[in-house]
Structure formats: structure tokens, C-alpha cells
Amino acid sequence: MYYLSMDQSTPVEELKNLGPKCRDWLEPLKIRTRGDLDAWSFEDLYRAVRTRVPHCNAVFLYAVAGALLDIGWNEIPPDMKNKLLDIARSVDQEIKKKKR
Secondary structure (H helix, E strand, C coil): CCCCCCCCCCCCCHHCCCCHHHHHHHHHHHHCEHHHHHHHHHHHHHHHHHHHHCCCCCCHHHHHHHHHHHHCHHHCCCHHHHHEEEEEEEEHHHHHHHHH
16 A cells, blocks of 8 residues: 555554444454554455445545555545545446346
């Protein structure tokens, strides 16, 4: 994903944007630190969470990106938000096709 000089051992609960609900979604994937989170691509992470949490949406990806960049999710640059939204839409369509 995106690298900063932030300590990779920082616990997820200390990262911006990731409240209890997001942490509950990450725990089954054994994502407990910034390094664990950083090891996932946005697409793979969204797919893994979305298949277990049907109401998960692109805002989750905004929260993750903001956490990795140490900024609020609403401060993410528009071009990055658009890329994350495209990822969410693509994975959502993939999941929808599999349900047919």
C-alpha cells in the first residue's frame, strides 16, 4: 500500500479513522498493526472484508487509506478517493456476479 515513516508496529487502535467497527472487521484477518494493514492491497483487503460484511463500502477504504497516510479520511486527495471507489465498485460487482 502506501508507506510513510510511521512505525509499522503501531497498533490498529492507535491509527486514525479506524474505530471499533473497523477494528472488528480487521481482527478476523489478523490485522493488528499498521504493518499488518500495510501488507494488504486495497483490493484484497476490501474483498476479504466485504465478503464477510455485506454493508461494507468505499468509506471503509477511505478510512484505511487515511489511517495509512495518517490523515482524516475526508482529507484524502480526490484522485485517490476515485481510485478507491473504483476498487470498491469492481469488487462489489465481482461479489454480485458470484451470488448469481
